[in-house]
Amino acid sequence: MFFHCFKYGFLEAVRQKEIVFWVVIFPIILGLLFKVAFGSVTEKTKFDTIEVAVVVSDENEMFKSVMDGLSEGDEALFKTSYCEEKKALELLENKDVAGVIYGDELEVTVSQSGIEQTIIKQFIVEYKANVSVISDTIKTNPQKLSEVTEMMNSELKANNEVKLIDGDYDPMVSYFYNLIAMTALFGAYMGIFIPIRNQANISQLGARKSCSPIKKSVAISASLCSAIFVQTICMIICVSYLRFVLGIDFGDKLIMVYITAIFSGWVGVALGFFVGSIGKMGEAAKIGLYTAVSLFLCFLSGLMVMNMKQNLEKIGLGWFNKINPAAVISDAFYCLNVYDDYEVYTTKIITMAITIVIFAVLGFIMTRKRKFKSL
């Protein structure tokens, strides 16, 4: 009996056009739009190696060694071409290089203004300043030369990247995490239908089912399991689409992203099941109620307004976002995105699991009634 109801619960869910749209098609479309929009942003802001022509005498070993150092590696600042002045100016005219650096005079010639040209000029300014400091130190206080060079190195260290995660951090990924969270909350629409279609006082189908010799607990469990099953598939499709079709880089935590997405989807279904079991309202009213509730929860979780979490903490309501499903889901993804360890993440997953159990149990309690005062 359970599998009979599960089978048809599954067919019901996958054939509901509204559900298919919000849980499958909408994330695909929005994900594609995100990719197109943010893809061009990241392309534009991506740092390219600057091609420069350097005119320098063979004796100026120090400048040459600095330029060579800056031209090494995968993310080199410069791609340097040593040549005569005439050739250098020819390259500049043909726009083969962004500028010409005169190493002996420490001067720069550019043919236009732009980010690359500004970087070349700024490099020469800083080089001049450092050379000046070092030569002054040698002249006036040579014993402090080592301290000066050490200080210069420490300044460099202060600007070093502090890595929280393995792999490359892409801030744009957080938008895709939010997209997954949103898809998870849309799963609630599947949950809403469960009490509606099993309660005799809400729908004709509920009344019809109540007349049949199936235990209500079995009917509701089967419907809930089928909704969870469908939502799990939808979340897997969503994450797989983002990762393998759009090529979104979730770092080396893809499995964790899948797990978090699936758990989030279950939270959505359980939340919908709970909302669906409240009162005697019809289908449209309950969907409206859930939409309002989910928007409110998203608002409080800071998905709509920046600093909302901090504002809530200021007025002593910071605890709310520890149980707010929207906040818990977004926090779980944030942990994956930012932290290298799983301590906070595990707390979020446990919170999600408790949320699922609480909403499911409350939903069951509220739908346990079999006989009504009015239909």
Place this chain on the structure above:
Amino acid sequence: MENVVVKIENLVKKYKELTALDHLNLEIKEGEVFGLLGPNGSGKTTTISCLLSLLSFDEGSVEVFGKEMTPVNYEAKKQIGIIMQNVAVFEELTVYENIDYFCGLYIKDKALKKQYVEEAIEFVGLGDFKKFHPKKLSGGLLRRLNIACGIAHKPKLIILDEPTVAVDPQSRNKILEGIVELNKQGATIIYTSHYMEEVEQICTRIAIMDKGKKIAEGTTDQLKRMIKNTETIEIEVKEISDEIISEAGKLPHVYEALHNDGKLIIRCSGGKHNLIRVLDLLQNNNVNFGRVYSELPTLNDVFLEITGTALRDSE
């Protein structure tokens, strides 16, 4: 002695101040086609809902197949087929899947279930629509699907709550024929309707309800015998004097004569040759008349005489 399938005793159901069922008593025997006739709001659907244990009630008892009916009386539920007033099917499932779903709630054996589903589809004539979704079906076909979902598991007791509302005549006839056929196959039928012609056509016994009370019960003939009216004569007469109308009212067996809307209406109680006597009176007084109708009493007359309002007026 025939087995009692449904026994309702002193059933009282109140919605706050409104008494929906007022000490209702019903006894439905095996093999009957029992009609619950009454205007909208008379308590028919409330009776069915209490019988199915969907609604709680204030007083009384309901027994089905000799046992108290409760929401967890699964043994009784297994033997009941219900066809709701409003169509209760899944929009997302096809005709076949809908019937298979509901049949599967009663029948576990897969092969038997498949056989029953096919038989139900054939019974309601939806063979060409197996893969259709309910949205694609006309109102009549949708009603037939609703019936198929209720009867596929071959229940011993079938409850049909106004199954022909908003149905075209062709589908209505098909549905009524089907109900008679189901009864012939051994099912006990409870049929609620406010269409007296339907109830008169198929029901072996009828209870007439009004304002939550059973006001009469019996076979069609028994109900008609309960009232004074045995014949209603209607004659198209444009002009007629009050004296002649009064004279018509004094004819033997005539208990009411009136002229209304261009028609002379004569109601008789018993007797023979009433029509001939009325026509003789009109001819002797040189009254011109058109078409003449003579009708035996209907269930509407029964309802009218008992409650003072016509069934259709009360809707």
